[in-house]
Amino acid sequence: MLKRIRRAAVLAATMVLAFTTTTARADLTLGISLPLSGPGSGLGIPIKNQLALWPQSIAGEKISMIILDDATDPANGVKNARRFLTDDKVDVILGSAITPVAIAMAAVAAEGETVQLSLSPAALPPGKDRWTFRLPQSAEVMAHAVLEHMKKANIKTVGFIGYNDAYGEVWLNELQTRAPAAGMKVVAVERFARADTSVTAQALKIVAANPDAVLIVATGSGAAMPEKGLVERGYKGKMYQTHAAATRDLMRIGGKDVEGTYVVSGPALIGELLSDSNPSKKAAMDFAQQYEKAYGAGSRNQFAAHTYDAAILLGKAVPLALKTAKPGTKEFRAALRDALEKIGPTPVSHGVINYTPTDHWGFTLDTGVMLKVVNGDWVLER
Amino acid sequence: MDFSIASILLLDGVTNGAVYALLAMAIVLLFAVTRVIFIPQGEFVAFGALTVGMFQAGQLPGTIWLLLAMAVVVAVLDTFEQLRAGLGAAPIVRHLLRILALPLIVCAVSWWIAPSKPPLLVSALLTMLLVTPMGPLVYRLAYRSLADASVLVLLIVSVGVHFALTGLGLLFFGAEGFRTPPFWDARFAVGPLMFSGQTLITFFASAALIVLLWLFFERTLYGKALRATAVNRLGARLMGISTTAAGALSFTMAAFIGALSGLLIGPTTTVFYDSGFLIGLKGFVAAVFAGLASYPAAAIGALGVGILESFASFWASAFKEVIVFTAILPVLLWRSLRDHHADEE
Numbered sequence: 001m002l003k004r005i006r007r008a009a010v011l012a013a014t015m016v017l018a019f020t021t022t023t024a025r026a027d028l029t030l031g032i033s034l035p036l037s038g039p040g041s042g043l044g045i046p047i048k049n050q051l052a053l054w055p056q057s058i059a060g061e062k063i064s065m066i067i068l069d070d071a072t073d074p075a076n077g078v079k080n081a082r083r084f085l086t087d088d089k090v091d092v093i094l095g096s097a098i099t100p101v102a103i104a105m106a107a108v109a110a111e112g113e114t115v116q117l118s119l120s121p122a123a124l125p126p127g128k129d130r131w132t133f134r135l136p137q138s139a140e141v142m143a144h145a146v147l148e149h150m151k152k153a154n155i156k157t158v159g160f161i162g163y164n165d166a167y168g169e170v171w172l173n174e175l176q177t178r179a180p181a182a183g184m185k186v187v188a189v190e191r192f193a194r195a196d197t198s199v200t201a202q203a204l205k206i207v208a209a210n211p212d213a214v215l216i217v218a219t220g221s222g223a224a225m226p227e228k229g230l231v232e233r234g235y236k237g238k239m240y241q242t243h244a245a246a247t248r249d250l251m252r253i254g255g256k257d258v259e260g261t262y263v264v265s266g267p268a269l270i271g272e273l274l275s276d277s278n279p280s281k282k283a284a285m286d287f288a289q290q291y292e293k294a295y296g297a298g299s300r301n302q303f304a305a306h307t308y309d310a311a312i313l314l315g316k317a318v319p320l321a322l323k324t325a326k327p328g329t330k331e332f333r334a335a336l337r338d339a340l341e342k343i344g345p346t347p348v349s350h351g352v353i354n355y356t357p358t359d360h361w362g363f364t365l366d367t368g369v370m371l372k373v374v375n376g377d378w379v380l381e382r
Numbered sequence: 383m384d385f386s387i388a389s390i391l392l393l394d395g396v397t398n399g400a401v402y403a404l405l406a407m408a409i410v411l412l413f414a415v416t417r418v419i420f421i422p423q424g425e426f427v428a429f430g431a432l433t434v435g436m437f438q439a440g441q442l443p444g445t446i447w448l449l450l451a452m453a454v455v456v457a458v459l460d461t462f463e464q465l466r467a468g469l470g471a472a473p474i475v476r477h478l479l480r481i482l483a484l485p486l487i488v489c490a491v492s493w494w495i496a497p498s499k500p501p502l503l504v505s506a507l508l509t510m511l512l513v514t515p516m517g518p519l520v521y522r523l524a525y526r527s528l529a530d531a532s533v534l535v536l537l538i539v540s541v542g543v544h545f546a547l548t549g550l551g552l553l554f555f556g557a558e559g560f561r562t563p564p565f566w567d568a569r570f571a572v573g574p575l576m577f578s579g580q581t582l583i584t585f586f587a588s589a590a591l592i593v594l595l596w597l598f599f600e601r602t603l604y605g606k607a608l609r610a611t612a613v614n615r616l617g618a619r620l621m622g623i624s625t626t627a628a629g630a631l632s633f634t635m636a637a638f639i640g641a642l643s644g645l646l647i648g649p650t651t652t653v654f655y656d657s658g659f660l661i662g663l664k665g666f667v668a669a670v671f672a673g674l675a676s677y678p679a680a681a682i683g684a685l686g687v688g689i690l691e692s693f694a695s696f697w698a699s700a701f702k703e704v705i706v707f708t709a710i711l712p713v714l715l716w717r718s719l720r721d722h723h724a725d726e727e
Contacts, residue, residue, distance in 0.1 A: 045556075198397075
């Protein structure tokens, strides 16, 4: 029995080795670390779906992907990133989709002088993001759109209810620093967690403060709960959601209680609604058609779109870098980094990305679009 | 804070507390009978709520595959064991039928009925039938062979079972949450309070279950056998009580209570595959209030946890969990000063 187990173990080990050696020999190697399990899996799984739709090759170089699960854990992200650099000698690191994990990986990527395309808006101290390029919009870009809309709607007082985590904190910071300039006052700040069984208490406190509008900061299907709580307590003001809530799960869970909610989003989700002059229209439509053909109508989502955008950027940067060096070398990795800063304004499904040596966020302040939930569907606000 | 706000918070706290009370009871029951500190109790809650949610969305719930997989693994293990013990074909087949019949029938019915979006009550019933059999299966797979191990070993196994069930939950239910429609849509205003039908159902179901449990332990032979096992395992065995059967029965009850809690909590919040953990943990805090021994104290502790949680969310929502879980410290201190328990290991 023991012997058999040992033989099986040896066999398994050989298979793993064989697998890794074949991937290491491929041309353009991508090390991808995603939260495929744990609390971030709602973001990681669509990204993996979109990766399956990527082109087979970029600029004649065959793409090989090494996809690892970081289980939404920064320690795992770092471990994956180190493995990509030392064992797999990857040309690009993609991931992770969760901010704390992406931040932890950024340090490793910088140390190994390899480009990291971060799928989360990872804020890094100045100078630390030399090798890190973000695909999602910063909270700053999105908060700009939200506050502009609030200003136009003549809102004077704002309530805040958000996740008790980094995402909630980033938005609270943006709101509190920008509100005074926009002539608004933040009158209530409440927190909740995705797994909470009730938000009655928080809703009560916000209703007591009676703000003109409430900003809800939560993700996916978790975003509907505070709205239902507020409606149940008789709140009548406007409600705003952030781009992490811009999925159909909001309507699926929220039903009629989320009618009239304003949701800020990247243009990728609403290609059909964009005017023809919008630079993102073509990419957004193409992304949505591709993704929904593979995964069903209405399945498009923000993070799959970021992944789609990553392929566009690589499609432009890799040919430039190839002029200097071959993939798999240190020179190629450095050339790719420089190329990303040089490719100039690139229309992608989520807006127009323009990386410069001083700005690795790329998006301009007018990227965010405001949607409104009307009859269980998105309508573009102008 | 005025009277109306306080009463709304109190109602909210008691509603959640009623669900925590059920979970606390299940945890106390399992610990008393099997000495297992059952951390994955909350997983049954999530499975229950998600299964109803998927039935209501017209999808085939992932619970089916989970239940079938567990039943098949248990069947294979048992058959292997019985063959080694030299049992004949007839008893083996009979045993296989006993293990597989219910899961197969329930899964077949669910598979047939799921696409037609069954009415809420039918979904709820099927959900109970899908989740409850998982209890004894988990017991068979994870705990039975370790029945005599120390409490610490059983606790570590529980942590493992928790991670396994959460991972399987993600695999079978996906990462997005579900919210089920309420069983009763009515609303009653009493002063500043707004009773929803669902709140009343939660109160009623919790109270009914507590009374049923009491009757079960006081009046039935099985209940008395469980109590005997809880008091003294060896003594119970000498009296002809199978401790294995007692373990399986208590796990069945725990899974039943978990699934029922899931049905009660599903309409009031969005349940994710991993939501069960925190809910179960609050039940555990309540069970610790009772020293993992007394059912009435566990129920009171659970109401306390619910009310504390509700008021903590009002005053300092950012520190809510901190406040709730810190409350366990003084209780532990008080208990350890008061009870001079002999070391049972």
